[in-house]
Amino acid sequence: MYNKMSAKAEEFINHDEIMATLEEANANRTNREMQEAILEKGRKMEGLDHREAAVLLMSELDDIRESFRQLARDIKKKYYGNRIVLFAPLYLSNYCVNGCVYCPYHYKNKNLDRVKLTQEQIEKEVIALQDLGHKRLALELGEDPVNNPIEYVLESIKTIYSIKHKNGAIRRVNVNIAATTVENYRKLKEAEIGTYILFQETYHKENYEALHPTGPKSNWAYHTEAMDRAMEGGIDDVGLGVLYGLNNYPYDFVGQLMHAEHLEAYKGVGPHTISVPRIRPADDIDPDEFENGVPDEIFEDIIALIRVAVPYTGMIISTRESQEMRKKALELGVSQISGGSKTSVGGYDESREEDNSAQFDTDDCRSLDEVIHWLLDLGYLPSFCTACYRAGRTGETFMEEVKSFQIAKFCQPNAIMTLQEYLSDYAADDTRQLGEEKIHDFLKDVERDDLREKAAEYVKRIQGGERDFRF
Numbered sequence: 001m002y003n004k005m006s007a008k009a010e011e012f013i014n015h016d017e018i019m020a021t022l023e024e025a026n027a028n029r030t031n032r033e034m035q036e037a038i039l040e041k042g043r044k045m046e047g048l049d050h051r052e053a054a055v056l057l058m059s060e061l062d063d064i065r066e067s068f069r070q071l072a073r074d075i076k077k078k079y080y081g082n083r084i085v086l087f088a089p090l091y092l093s094n095y096c097v098n099g100c101v102y103c104p105y106h107y108k109n110k111n112l113d114r115v116k117l118t119q120e121q122i123e124k125e126v127i128a129l130q131d132l133g134h135k136r137l138a139l140e141l142g143e144d145p146v147n148n149p150i151e152y153v154l155e156s157i158k159t160i161y162s163i164k165h166k167n168g169a170i171r172r173v174n175v176n177i178a179a180t181t182v183e184n185y186r187k188l189k190e191a192e193i194g195t196y197i198l199f200q201e202t203y204h205k206e207n208y209e210a211l212h213p214t215g216p217k218s219n220w221a222y223h224t225e226a227m228d229r230a231m232e233g234g235i236d237d238v239g240l241g242v243l244y245g246l247n248n249y250p251y252d253f254v255g256q257l258m259h260a261e262h263l264e265a266y267k268g269v270g271p272h273t274i275s276v277p278r279i280r281p282a283d284d285i286d287p288d289e290f291e292n293g294v295p296d297e298i299f300e301d302i303i304a305l306i307r308v309a310v311p312y313t314g315m316i317i318s319t320r321e322s323q324e325m326r327k328k329a330l331e332l333g334v335s336q337i338s339g340g341s342k343t344s345v346g347g348y349d350e351s352r353e354e355d356n357s358a359q360f361d362t363d364d365c366r367s368l369d370e371v372i373h374w375l376l377d378l379g380y381l382p383s384f385c386t387a388c389y390r391a392g393r394t395g396e397t398f399m400e401e402v403k404s405f406q407i408a409k410f411c412q413p414n415a416i417m418t419l420q421e422y423l424s425d426y427a428a429d430d431t432r433q434l435g436e437e438k439i440h441d442f443l444k445d446v447e448r449d450d451l452r453e454k455a456a457e458y459v460k461r462i463q464g465g466e467r468d469f470r471f
Helices: 015-027 032-042 050-057 062-080 119-132 150-162 182-190 205-211 220-224 226-232 249-267 296-309 323-332 368-377 387-391 395-403 408-425 429-444 449-463
Strands: 083-093 136-141 172-176 195-197 237-241 273-275 314-317 336-338 381-383
Touching: 015 050, 015 249, 032 050, 032 062, 050 062, 050 249, 050 296, 062 296, 062 323, 083 119, 083 150, 083 368, 083 408, 119 150, 136 150, 150 172, 150 182, 182 226, 195 273, 205 220, 220 226, 226 237, 226 249, 237 249, 237 314, 249 296, 296 314, 296 323, 314 323, 368 381, 368 429, 381 408, 381 429, 387 408, 408 429, 408 449, 429 449
Parallel strands: 083 136, 083 336, 083 381, 136 172, 172 195, 195 237, 237 273, 273 314, 314 336
Antiparallel strands: none
16 A cells, blocks of 8 residues: 555555556546646646656647746756756775676676775875865765675765865765665764765666665665665765666656655655666666666656656756756756766776776766866856755755745855855866856845855955855
């Protein structure tokens, strides 16, 4: 029985409910009256439930599809303005005991170079990332209790936070590790992580088990209930994601929204972020072997409808996608992107010899500075802000600020100041010139007079050599 308040995965991600949702959506592909009513509800910018969003996803009415895309643009602007948060993944180890058939880390892959960074090597990676301008990282590791125990993760986080190179500092470490225990989530909380991220890959239990034939990740329920345990362990912010292309996309779209609804109902706080990766080529992996590819046009609809259904969440798209697709995704709802990313272990330290340790191929291979310049050209405000985490605006507090549209009063000036830090310390000359021209316009969008004046003062002080101002 479907119950979004249940602690049991099979009840809050209920197969029969998903199938009933898809059946209803299929039956109403051309039901204009129903679809227009759902759109009207969406225009309140308070979200849609999974059944309503599914009806729009399956719509065969072109004007309805354009309407929900425009609504997504409007919601994105209302909630997040023109700010785009930048981050980078940092791969610490690709040792893994799982048999996931879509991932080159699977334990049977003998072609992959297995690499685990020492703390000294992590320091070099972090310095390299700081020298690019990054302030926010997402840690990535395979699941291996011998090579990648929680103690290694905690020690690595401590190392990362301790490194201060020139004007650089990593101010927030998000963590993407395998599902674990409440006790270990408490340890991650004590280590002051930002968001705990875990991709579901697919919500379809039977297909999930076929894709994960061996290893601890094969336990669908334990994996699916991980976010509940993370929150029980004190972690305020969690990030969801599925790997589109592994399974039938409408099923996973509905499951992803049901998971968001469950977290908000059961834990009082919905997902801080939702990621939308698509499967990519990798060593020993051919995406064409999976028959569930998601065409670009459908992928854009998925992004738009997640934004409409879960307006408060941050949406993430990585360098898996092309520059052109990332541009479209930014318009339709994405608020965070990676830049200058390396998916190999130790990939940022240029003194290391190249190896075959990458998790997947990237499509957008531009440098961080090229991405920043591109964002500025498009009219976006690149942000390295981590102020909310450091000021305690997390979890329920953060969500209340977002849903009341109050968070922007802090976000805009904080983003501007972190952009000026980047421009002063790391930008190429043409990017610096463009960015400082744009900052004058960005300051005009700061709503409160006192914050605008203070932010302008801080920008000048940053140009003079001071750092780390925040509201």
